[in-house]
Amino acid sequence: MKQAYRDRQDTIAILNTLLDAEQERYRATHPRSQQAWQQGKQHFLYGGPSHWMRRWAGGFPIYADEAIGAHIRDIDGRDYVDFCLGDTGGMCGHAPEAVTDAALRQLKRGATTMLPTEDSLWVGAELSRRFGPHYWTLTTSATDANRAAIRIARMITGRRKVLVFSGCYHGGVEEAHVEIREGRVGLRNMIHPNGIDHDSVSRVVEFNDLAALEAALSEDDVACVLTEPLMTNFGMIPVDPGFHRALRDLTRRAGAVLIIDETHTLSSGLGGCTRALGLEPDIFVAGKAIAGGIPAGIFGLSPDIAERLWAIVPHVNPRERQSAHLGFGGTLAGNALTLATMRAVLEKVLTPANYERMIATATQLANEARRLIEGHGLPWHVTQIGARAEIMFMPKPPRSGADVIAGRQPYLETLLHAFYMNEGILVTPFHTMLLMCPATSVQDAERHTSVLGRFIELLHESGAI
Numbered sequence: 096m097k098q099a100y101r102d103r104q105d106t107i108a109i110l111n112t113l114l115d116a117e118q119e120r121y122r123a124t125h126p127r128s129q130q131a132w133q134q135g136k137q138h139f140l141y142g143g144p145s146h147w148m149r150r151w152a153g154g155f156p157i158y159a160d161e162a163i164g165a166h167i168r169d170i171d172g173r174d175y176v177d178f179c180l181g182d183t184g185g186m187c188g189h190a191p192e193a194v195t196d197a198a199l200r201q202l203k204r205g206a207t208t209m210l211p212t213e214d215s216l217w218v219g220a221e222l223s224r225r226f227g228p229h230y231w232t233l234t235t236s237a238t239d240a241n242r243a244a245i246r247i248a249r250m251i252t253g254r255r256k257v258l259v260f261s262g263c264y265h266g267g268v269e270e271a272h273v274e275i276r277e278g279r280v281g282l283r284n285m286i287h288p289n290g291i292d293h294d295s296v297s298r299v300v301e302f303n304d305l306a307a308l309e310a311a312l313s314e315d316d317v318a319c320v321l322t323e324p325l326m327t328n329f330g331m332i333p334v335d336p337g338f339h340r341a342l343r344d345l346t347r348r349a350g351a352v353l354i355i356d357e358t359h360t361l362s363s364g365l366g367g368c369t370r371a372l373g374l375e376p377d378i379f380v381a382g383k384a385i386a387g388g389i390p391a392g393i394f395g396l397s398p399d400i401a402e403r404l405w406a407i408v409p410h411v412n413p414r415e416r417q418s419a420h421l422g423f424g425g426t427l428a429g430n431a432l433t434l435a436t437m438r439a440v441l442e443k444v445l446t447p448a449n450y451e452r453m454i455a456t457a458t459q460l461a462n463e464a465r466r467l468i469e470g471h472g473l474p475w476h477v478t479q480i481g482a483r484a485e486i487m488f489m490p491k492p493p494r495s496g497a498d499v500i501a502g503r504q505p506y507l508e509t510l511l512h513a514f515y516m517n518e519g520i521l522v523t524p525f526h527t528m529l530l531m532c533p534a535t536s537v538q539d540a541e542r543h544t545s546v547l548g549r550f551i552e553l554l555h556e557s558g559a560i
């Protein structure tokens with residue numbers, strides 16, 4: 096293997112020159128998107144309707160004209176293979192027929208009524224069949240589902256602290272905006288404390304560190320541990336064998352509620368990692384793709400946790416005009432449109448056959464990327480879990496957020512992302528994660544292989560590696 100790549104000053108200078116050239120190429124080939132972006136900045140706080148949209152490495156986002164299956168066409172008429180898939184919100188593929196038909200049917204029959212529809216009965220039963228017997232609630236986002244799960248954990252334990260793993264992301268959840276800084280609870284980059292004393296509401300340890308976890312749970316003040324089954328938001332950080340068994344034992348012993356957030360790891364297979372790894376969450380959370388791109392989140396309470404909640408807030412007797420505030424849920428949560436599309440997703444899109452297809456395509460893409468990396472002797476690696484793969488510029492998979500911080504190559508990553516955009520590939524702008532949908536084809540994966548090959552050639556020719 097070659098000498099490990101490092102962000103030495105001379106290498107950084109080469110990478111910056113290459114990035115300038117890629118951004119110039121991007122501007123030249125995306126005139127309409129560039130003009131739209133200038134216009135957007137006049138009206139939107141951070142240029143686009145969501146601040147996340149400003150993060151694309153070309154310098155501005157492409158403006159989407161049409162998204163169908165695994166492809167997006169932009170307003171400059173360029174075609175992309177979309178491995179970003181709406182940062183997982185589009186994991187069903189764009190405009191899948193079953194979801195579109197269900198949405199249109201339901202829109203014509205009423206989108207939201209504050210009443211359940213019969214679709215909800217089918218969906219509730221199917222969620223329990225996939226993820227284990229739980230009592231479910233819908234929200235409009237995974238963020239909202241996590242917030243509700245935390246609130247319930249605090250209600251039933253009477254405790255305050257939320258324990259998360261350094262490098263996590265669970266949406267706009269105050270308690271989870273933390274990471275380890277100099278051995279203590281620190282705030283994530285750019286996060287304002289927002290009037291919250293994070294020391295008193297959060298505890299944070301490194302992923303896969305069982306000794307630290309045990310110590311952090313020993314003070315009997317942790318209401319819940321909130322975690323993904325493996326970390327997907329700081330590069331992919333695989334989970335050590337035995338970690339989940341120990342996590343479950345430790346949380347039970349400490350009386351802390353275990354919240355498993357499968358918002359991203361739904362891509363692992365039919366029942367997420369919960370089913371694949373035999374996890375036993377007290378509260379199961381998911382969102383993003385679960386309703387085919389219509390905003391939705393879900394959280395499910397195990398029967399034991401539900402009993403404990405009902406002991407505090409019983410089922411309402413409609414004869415009593417009592418307050419019905421639970422402190423979570425929104426007016427549009429569980430609306431008829433969402434239930435109709437969620438049913439279509441579970442019945443017709445995220446099926447065993449489609450998972451098999453998505454995982455096979457991800458395996459092809461990951462193997463080809465590994466072949467290129469090994470062929471060129473590069474100190475990089477590829478992690479693949481289910482339908483999701485990640486290329487990381489470090490020799491082996493990180494075990495924790497600290498490993499990611501120590502090993503990441505931000506200049507190289509930005510350059511790759513800009514190069515991808517110029518070559519018709521979209522990946523999530525935040526790291527190099529590639530997600531497959533049922534419509535992602537063998538040819539789409541091959542396009543990625545050839546673009547990655549050209550990128551490596553560019554690095555060789557420029558002397559960056």
Ligand SMILES: Cc1ncc(COP(=O)(O)O)c(C=O)c1O
Binds near residue numbers: 236238356
């Ligand atoms: C694991 C996880 N949970 C929750 C969320 C929040 O999802 P949303 O922004 O749709 O509320 C995200 C978003 O990236 C996530 O990755």
